[in-house]
Amino acid sequence: MLKQIKRRIHYYFLNKQLHFQKVTRQAVNLTDAKEVGILFDATHTDSSKIVESFALSLREQKKRTHMLGFYNIPKSAINFAFPYFNKKSLNWYLEPTGDEVEIFINRKLDILINAYIDENLPLEYISAMSQARFRIGHYMKEKTHAYDFMIDLKGRNDLKYLMEQYRMYLKMV
Numbered sequence: 303m304l305k306q307i308k309r310r311i312h313y314y315f316l317n318k319q320l321h322f323q324k325v326t327r328q329a330v331n332l333t334d335a336k337e338v339g340i341l342f343d344a345t346h347t348d349s350s351k352i353v354e355s356f357a358l359s360l361r362e363q364k365k366r367t368h369m370l371g372f373y374n375i376p377k378s379a380i381n382f383a384f385p386y387f388n389k390k391s392l393n394w395y396l397e398p399t400g401d402e403v404e405i406f407i408n409r410k411l412d413i414l415i416n417a418y419i420d421e422n423l424p425l426e427y428i429s430a431m432s433q434a435r436f437r438i439g440h441y442m443k444e445k446t447h448a449y450d451f452m453i454d455l456k457g458r459n460d461l462k463y464l465m466e467q468y469r470m471y472l473k474m475v
Contacts, residue, residue, distance in 0.1 A: 311395040312423055327450050330436040332472035335412035337366045341425045342417040344371025344386050349461055353417045356465045370406045372425050398424040407431045419459045440464055
């Protein structure tokens with residue numbers, strides 16, 4: 303029950319902040335993009351490896367790539383090679399705070415890739431508040447505030463598959 307209350311308060315404050323946000327959204331394909339951001343859940347090393355591999359492939363295409371991971375544990379991570387925030391960086395209604403989060407939200411990205419499968423309110427908050435021109439994520443009917451383009455996985459909850467779909471669709475946009 304406490305989780306539901308936090309969730310409702312989270313959405314209340316998010317919706318309030320979104321009313322004041324003035325960002326021009328526009329579809330951007332991968333060829334034209336110069337700056338790409340990737341938001342992901344860094345709690346599991348398998349997911350981090352998939353995302354880091356995807357980011358490396360973007361860098362090989364001469365894209366400036368910015369990553370931000372969410373480590374869903376209150377302790378600091380030992381050896382991440384990318385910026386991250388953890389559970390201690392969340393306020394009581396699950397809004398992320400801190401320098402890394404603010405820098406990422408205010409970055410003028412061409413594309414923001416949301417590289418996670420399960421609902422993740424802190425990452426969705428960052429996506430919703432992002433200054434990115436084009437935000438892409440997996441399909442969830444109630445998440446239109448966080449994504450401009452969504453891919454339906456049709457029950458195939460596999461991050462590697464999602465990243466392949468992102469690559470394919472971002473070339474077509």
